[in-house]
Amino acid sequence: MFDSLSPRQRSIVFEKSGKFVVRACPGSGKTYTVAARLAHRMSNWNSPNMGIAVLSFTNVAWKEVGRKLNDNSGSVVSYPHYLGTIDSFINKYIFLPFGHLIMECNKRPILVGEPHGTWSGGNYGRDYDQYFDCTSLNINADIISTTTDMTKFHFGWKNNIDGSGNKHVKNIRNVKEKFWKLGYATQADANYFSLKILEQYPNISRSIAIRFPEMIIDEAQDTSEIQMSIIDQLIENGLENITLVGDPDQAIFEWNNARPNLFTDKFNEWIENSIILNENRRSSQKICNATAQLAYFDNPSTSITETVKDFEHIPEIIVYDPANIQATLDYFLELCGKHEVEVNHDNVAVIFRSKSIQNLIYKQPDFIKEPWLVGKKFVKDLAKGKYMAVNGDSREAFRLIERAVYKGQNYRNYCSQYELEQWISKKGLINHRKEIHRIIEMLPEPTGSIKSWVLRANTELIANGVTLQLRIDEDSSECTFDQIFKAVTDKDAIFRLGTVHTVKGETFESVLLILKEKGAKGRLYRTMLTQNYKTIDDEELRIAYVGMTRPRKLLVIAVPNELNKSAWENRLLLR
Numbered sequence: 001m002f003d004s005l006s007p008r009q010r011s012i013v014f015e016k017s018g019k020f021v022v023r024a025c026p027g028s029g030k031t032y033t034v035a036a037r038l039a040h041r042m043s044n045w046n047s048p049n050m051g052i053a054v055l056s057f058t059n060v061a062w063k064e065v066g067r068k069l070n071d072n073s074g075s076v077v078s079y080p081h082y083l084g085t086i087d088s089f090i091n092k093y094i095f096l097p098f099g100h101l102i103m104e105c106n107k108r109p110i111l112v113g114e115p116h117g118t119w120s121g122g123n124y125g126r127d128y129d130q131y132f133d134c135t136s137l138n139i140n141a142d143i144i145s146t147t148t149d150m151t152k153f154h155f156g157w158k159n160n161i162d163g164s165g166n167k168h169v170k171n172i173r174n175v176k177e178k179f180w181k182l183g184y185a186t187q188a189d190a191n192y193f194s195l196k197i198l199e200q201y202p203n204i205s206r207s208i209a210i211r212f213p214e215m216i217i218d219e220a221q222d223t224s225e226i227q228m229s230i231i232d233q234l235i236e237n238g239l240e241n242i243t244l245v246g247d248p249d250q251a252i253f254e255w256n257n258a259r260p261n262l263f264t265d266k267f268n269e270w271i272e273n274s275i276i277l278n279e280n281r282r283s284s285q286k287i288c289n290a291t292a293q294l295a296y297f298d299n300p301s302t303s304i305t306e307t308v309k310d311f312e313h314i315p316e317i318i319v320y321d322p323a324n325i326q327a328t329l330d331y332f333l334e335l336c337g338k339h340e341v342e343v344n345h346d347n348v349a350v351i352f353r354s355k356s357i358q359n360l361i362y363k364q365p366d367f368i369k370e371p372w373l374v375g376k377k378f379v380k381d382l383a384k385g386k387y388m389a390v391n392g393d394s395r396e397a398f399r400l401i402e403r404a405v406y407k408g409q410n411y412r413n414y415c416s417q418y419e420l421e422q423w424i425s426k427k428g429l430i431n432h433r434k435e436i437h438r439i440i441e442m443l444p445e446p447t448g449s450i451k452s453w454v455l456r457a458n459t460e461l462i463a464n465g466v467t468l469q470l471r472i473d474e475d476s477s478e479c480t481f482d483q484i485f486k487a488v489t490d491k492d493a494i495f496r497l498g499t500v501h502t503v504k505g506e507t508f509e510s511v512l513l514i515l516k517e518k519g520a521k522g523r524l525y526r527t528m529l530t531q532n533y534k535t536i537d538d539e540e541l542r543i544a545y546v547g548m549t550r551p552r553k554l555l556v557i558a559v560p561n562e563l564n565k566s567a568w569e570n571r572l573l574l575r
């Protein structure tokens with residue numbers, strides 16, 4: 001794994017120490033270099049009870065570090081080292097053991113809401129309890145929404161912040177405080193409380209800095225203000241070796257409070273010791289030249305992989321017809337064929353900013369009012385679980401359904417891991433598994449409308465003596481399983497299909513990126529392109545940039561009309 005390192009990668013792996021930032025372009029081997037440094041440091045490690053913490057932001061990202069480490073050096077990360085998400089690290093070493101010190105609860109806190117489980121709080125339409133999982137506090141202790149889907153709320157927010165006089169936001173604060181005292185917290189709450197814990201108890205920071213004298217944070221452009229303040233607390237209390245690796249041009253998690261300027265500030269603060277990687281090992285030079293027009297650095301990165309660097313295909317901008325998106329897919333797949341790219345999930349990706357493109361591809365309506373009732377959200381998990389079981393994801397199906405059954409039978413808002421374990425240990429694991437599988441079997445086939453499925457499901461459950469009553473909003477319009485749940489899998493497609501966010505960090509031979517007139521928010525792409533906006537100026541351009549930097553050989557960008565086509569062409573190809 002070390003022979004192929006470039007001189008700058010070598011210096012990161014073998015020489016650097018102390019505090020430094022690695023600022024790097026797409027495909028420059030950030031993840032590879034993190035894995036190589038870890039392999040090198042672990043093989044020379046002599047402290048049995050102190051270790052290296054390697055953190056990233058998503059499960060996909062840390063697993064990719066582990067995979068690169070294992071594929072290239074045969075090593076795995078085990079005690080005393082730690083590899084995982086920054087959230088999981090914060091939970092394990094700060095929030096779960098010490099949260100009670102600050103939450104006024106008398107027990108170890110319980111994490112609820114995604115990714116820990118579905119929160120189903122509330123008993124009626126306007127019950128504020130239902131918002132516990134989609135709100136939290138920002139660094140100034142203002143109540144904020146942590147979801148981008150503002151239609152979840154039955155009221156309007158004033159600037160998302162707990163401004164004076166907004167009674168709804170005050171009600172949410174009361175709900176948050178009520179559940180915190182009972183020991184419940186969302187992941188965003190956990191991060192907030194962890195910072196408060198470290199501020200009030202510096203000894204905890206000190207002991208973490210001793211336990212982990214070295215930290216490497218990959219994808220560090222996605223760090224939020226609260227997470228960066230936690231890192232600063234650890235540094236103030238003795239953490240001496242910390243590497244932040246990232247690319248601010250690829251910061252696409254602003255909705256999750258990622259603040260790429262924090263990463264650039266650290267780069268500037270530690271500039272003497274920091275390093276830039278600008279050689280691209282993924283994409284052809286033609287792709288590097290085109291995508292560089294959006295990026296922060298003025299010069300394109302240099303393509304250095306022999307097998308792709310001179311690949312002759314120039315990125316293409318084409319126009320798609322929303323009424324016939326299939327024609328665009330056919331064109332793209334034919335292009336793959338011409339260039340001898342075998343079409344499968346590893347090689348070929350069709351990606352988009354907006355899920356509505358996926359709806360176009362699957363011929364689904366854009367907006368569906370879902371029929372779930374507040375207080376009966378477990379019905380959604382049962383329906384989704386059955387749909388996933390039939391569509392091949394039996395593990396996730398089991399996970400969803402066991403929690404749904406617990407909530408439905410016990411009239412609970414949530415089902416934490418702890419409660420689940422208690423419940424299972426009462427029944428015994430074998431009985432529990434049998435029971436859940438029996439329920440999965442007895443639930444009717446997930447076809448036709450949800451309304452008729454709920455009726456059939458209730459009949460089956462009663463006939464088989466299962467106490468679980470399913471109810472949905474009777475006034476909602478008819479909707480089918482496919483309309484609501486089809487987007488959860490791209491199994492039917494012969495290529496990868498998903499949003500840009502789902503393919504971040506990945507590499508494909510060919511990519512078709514389908515864009516609309518604008519991203520999810522803000523300005524038209526056309527305006528940003530002609531006014532010379534760069535990735536630094538707008539997250540929507542960063543999202544497009546992440547998408548277009550995934551391919552090794554073929555990049556096609558499909559846009560809705562000629563005006564957009566010429567704006568993209570002028571910017572990416574004609575400069």
Ligand SMILES: Nc1ncnc2c1ncn2[C@@H]1O[C@H](COP(=O)(O)OP(=O)(O)OP(=O)(O)O)[C@@H](O)[C@H]1O
Pocket residue numbers: 004005006009024025026027028029030031032033247250281282504505506507549
């Ligand atoms: N020194 C190296 N030797 C061999 N392969 C490498 C090396 N550095 C990078 N690569 C390969 O180049 C490709 C891109 O690397 P990697 O995924 O680590 O880049 P990245 O900077 O994390 O990309 P991005 O930020 O765009 O997700 C991968 O296939 C990786 O295995």
